[in-house]
Amino acid sequence: MTVIPFINEDVAAVAKRANDRIRNPKAQRAIVLVIVCIALLLDNMLYMVIVPIIPEYLRSIGAWTEIVAPVSWTVDANGTNVTMPPGVTRYEGESVAVGMLFASKALIQLFISPCAGYVIDRIGYDLPMMFGLTVMFLSTAIFAFGKSYGVLFFARSLQGVGSGFADTGGLAMIADRYTEEVERTRALGLALACISFGSLVAPPFGGILYEFAGKKVPFLILSTTALLDGFLLLLVMRPVKQAELLERLDKGAPDRPAVTPIWRLITDPYIALCAGALCMSNVPLAFLEPTIALWMEATMTDVNEWQIGMVWLPAFVPYICSVYLTVYLARRYPQYQWIIAIVGLAMEGVMSFFIPLCATFSLLMIPVGLLCFGVALIDTAILPTMGYLVDIRHTSVYGSIYAIADVSYSMAYAIGPMIAGKITDLYGFAALNVGIGVVTLLYCPLIVLLRTIYVYKPMGSEEMSVLMEEPPAKTFKAYMMNNLEMEPTDIDGVHNHLEQRGGEEGRLPDPVPRNQRKVKQMTVSNPIFAMADKDGDTRGILESDSD
Numbered sequence: 001m002t003v004i005p006f007i008n009e010d011v012a013a014v015a016k017r018a019n020d021r022i023r024n025p026k027a028q029r030a031i032v033l034v035i036v037c038i039a040l041l042l043d044n045m046l047y048m049v050i051v052p053i054i055p056e057y058l059r060s061i062g063a064w065t066e067i068v069a070p071v072s073w074t075v076d077a078n079g080t081n082v083t084m085p086p087g088v089t090r091y092e093g094e095s096v097a098v099g100m101l102f103a104s105k106a107l108i109q110l111f112i113s114p115c116a117g118y119v120i121d122r123i124g125y126d127l128p129m130m131f132g133l134t135v136m137f138l139s140t141a142i143f144a145f146g147k148s149y150g151v152l153f154f155a156r157s158l159q160g161v162g163s164g165f166a167d168t169g170g171l172a173m174i175a176d177r178y179t180e181e182v183e184r185t186r187a188l189g190l191a192l193a194c195i196s197f198g199s200l201v202a203p204p205f206g207g208i209l210y211e212f213a214g215k216k217v218p219f220l221i222l223s224t225t226a227l228l229d230g231f232l233l234l235l236v237m238r239p240v241k242q243a244e245l246l247e248r249l250d251k252g253a254p255d256r257p258a259v260t261p262i263w264r265l266i267t268d269p270y271i272a273l274c275a276g277a278l279c280m281s282n283v284p285l286a287f288l289e290p291t292i293a294l295w296m297e298a299t300m301t302d303v304n305e306w307q308i309g310m311v312w313l314p315a316f317v318p319y320i321c322s323v324y325l326t327v328y329l330a331r332r333y334p335q336y337q338w339i340i341a342i343v344g345l346a347m348e349g350v351m352s353f354f355i356p357l358c359a360t361f362s363l364l365m366i367p368v369g370l371l372c373f374g375v376a377l378i379d380t381a382i383l384p385t386m387g388y389l390v391d392i393r394h395t396s397v398y399g400s401i402y403a404i405a406d407v408s409y410s411m412a413y414a415i416g417p418m419i420a421g422k423i424t425d426l427y428g429f430a431a432l433n434v435g436i437g438v439v440t441l442l443y444c445p446l447i448v449l450l451r452t453i454y455v456y457k458p459m460g461s462e463e464m465s466v467l468m469e470e471p472p473a474k475t476f477k478a479y480m481m482n483n484l485e486m487e488p489t490d491i492d493g494v495h496n497h498l499e500q501r502g503g504e505e506g507r508l509p510d511p512v513p514r515n516q517r518k519v520k521q522m523t524v525s526n527p528i529f530a531m532a533d534k535d536g537d538t539r540g541i542l543e544s545d546s547d
Contacts, residue, residue, distance in 0.1 A: 029177045031236050033187055036170035037194040038229045039133060042222055043163045044198030045205065046140060047105060047413075049218055050156070051289075052207035055098055057215055058149060099290065099417045101153050106414035108160030109167075110407055114262055116168045117403025121259040125173040125399070126237035132166030133230035135159075140223035144216040168406050172398035175387040185330040185384040189323040192379050196319045196372070200312050260390070262400040268393060270453055271404065273446060274386050277341055278408035280443045281378040284348050284371055284436050286416025287423075288355070295429040300361060307361045314365050315372035322376030330384070337381040338450035344377025346444050352437035356430035389453060 120128045139162055142155035174191060178184040209218040265271050293308050326340055351371040358364040383405060390401045423432050 028236065032173055032177050033190065035229060035233050035236065036174055037191055039129065039166045039170050040191055041194040041198040042136065042226050042229065043167060044195050045202040046136065046159055046222055048199050048202035049206035049222065051203050053210045053215060054101065054152060061147060097149065099421060101156055102290070103414050103417040104153060104157045105160040105163065106410045108157045109164045110410040110414050112161050112164030113168050113403045113406040113410065116165045117262055117400035120169055120172055120399025121397050125169045125176065126233060128165045129169030129173065130230055130233055132162045132164070132169060133226050133233065135162030136166060137223050137226040137230070140219050140226060144219035144223065164406065168399060168403045171402035171405065175398040175402065181334050181384065181388060182331045184387060185380065186327045188383045189327045189380045192376065193320055193323050196376070197316060200316045204310060204313060258395055259397045260394040260400065262403060265394065265400050266404055268389070270389050270450060271386060271401065273449060274382050274389070275404050275408045276443065277345065277378060277382050277447055278405055279412050280440050281345060281348065281375050282409055282412040283416065283440065284352055285375065286412040287420040287432060287436055290417045291420050291424050291429060291432065300359065303361050311364070311368065315369045318369040318373040319376045322373040323380050326377055326380035335454035337385055338447055340381040341378045342444050342447045344374040344381065345440055345447065347374030347377070349437040349440035352433045352440065356433050385450065
């Protein structure tokens, strides 16, 4: 009969099998990866889900002063008065306040992430990540029930605290579990795919649920998912920590290895270069997300509202293809990831020039998709490289290094929403994109400096274990060859290549004349030929007992 858990199988048996599964190291890594991917997906969905909800909701509750045209007011820094057509309503102070609301999460995260990295390096990954998921749950619940701009601003800022701990702890946990370069690249690529999917699917997810179910429903779904992810993390990491503690006690190792301070990491020129590359790779997205919708409304006469909301969603397909391609190339050519990063950043810069030239929605999808393809190339190449730099140049503890990576992301998304709109008002959308393209292309030559980091490869765990393990127990007999006849020779007092004893009463054996020397028995891992120097007559051949 087919065994169905919880139906015709005992609950204790199911629990035991699940516990055994969790204790399996390979299964642990897979479960940890799933937990981290869910956390990153939720964080980026929370970041973008408010885009179609909060501006409309704040208007509906009367958060802004309404001004109905025809009325003259100053619309730019040059003092030009523009009279709006009759019937058009302007909401006083809306753009600045909404921009600050969107940017507050990244601003708070910018300062919280270094603190999170410091804590993670000293107490481990699971507790800070659990704290981050709990704060994300609370902030999302406040979003669901908040009814004023001040409460929503507080919830958005609180989300930055949770994201700083959850994102940094999650990326560091992946780097700690996946030590091989190819596996780490694949795992971090999957995490980046979840980040991208969360950012792209959140606006239509939030807009549809807000339209048909109200403001609370999308936030309650996300907060419940964050809570369940936290419980799963707690369930999995308890046996993992017990196993790690027993392993450290067996080896007599300290509780935590010595860590490299974050200030020393950021002053490492290669790590600073990688952090700058991550920041530059996200500048186009951070500056385009708050401005591209208004530009489409103003320049594309046949564009629909649903097309404006879905402008980023088709780019998910090239993003996933780029992640897959980068993982494949990293497996085949791990020493050339710097070239992948240069190609990705250059592609972003070139596509920034083409975006303002698009006159239709379908044509706009081409440069937007290729831009996201480039973002995935550089992010998937640089994140594993930062972990690799810590392995070969510092201590292999990953909290601070991925706090630096999180700060790089946050810096782009903190500055973008605040100044992108102002630049567009002053100089136009085309000038904004030209500036983005020039800056990203100018950064590309700096990434060439990363080509030297793969000259010295760190010793792997298997090689280290061979050096640290006890000497092998297999012994070999020694034979002395005189006059082409081989006779076995047994000499007491020599045990293996690490341990030697002298003759009687602990004294060393008497010297043996050159022409009477015999090869001594020793313990070696492979058959070897032992010989006297070239002037002697004695030669010995070592053969295994098992032969």
